[in-house]
Amino acid sequence: MALTVKFRLPCAFRSLTPIQARSISLCRQINTYKIVGKPAEEETLQTGLDFVTRGLLMTEIAKGFALTLGMIFKEPATINYPFEKGPLSPRFRGEHALRRYPSGEERCIACKLCEAICPAQAITIEAEPRADGSRRTTRYDIDMTKCIYCGFCQEACPVDAIVE
Structure with missing residues (x-):
């Protein structure tokens, strides 16, 4: 003769089918915590x-x-950034800048090689001749919204007037 055990469900679960009630009771058993670990140590010397x-x-x-x-x-792992610059990769492509001589005069000789080599046509140069026969720029613009940071202008410049 088989022994059957019947249990009474709480009020909220009385309308459930027996299969649903069994799954809820299993979930309740599964969710109990069992503490595993070392037993508490005894006070020893x-x-x-x-x-x-x-x-x-x-x-x-x-x-x-x-x-x-x-x-x-x-050795410190950090640098004092605004005053010290870290090493840059040779592949670094940053924003272009026009260099000047220590006297304040621009280095650009208005040869327009950078304007010709720029694939995005982002460089515009206007120049005028001087009294000594050389040319100097009156307007040098790099449209940074067009620039693709390829670095061709820097490589083409014969006087290293453009730097990244």
Whole structure:
């Protein structure tokens, strides 16, 4: 003769079918937590000595201080950015700038090689002749919305007037 156990469901679950009620009761059993781990240690002389050495002798503080002292003598991992610049990759393509001589005069000699080589036609140069026969720029514009940062203008410039 088989023994059947019947249980009474809470009010909210009485309208459920027996299969639904069984799945809910299984979920309730599955969701119980079981604590796994080491049992609590008994107070022994060794754990008492560990507590005393950690508390009175401050070994953790000494270890942290030793780590700090070790880092003082190493090379810093950061730089003082606005005043120091890090190394740039040769593949770096940044915004172009027109260089000047220390006197303040632009280096550009208005040869228009950069304007001719620019694939995006982002460079516009206007120049006028000087009294000594050389040409100097009156207007030098790089339209940065058109620029594709290819660097051809920098490579084409014979006087290194354009830098990235």
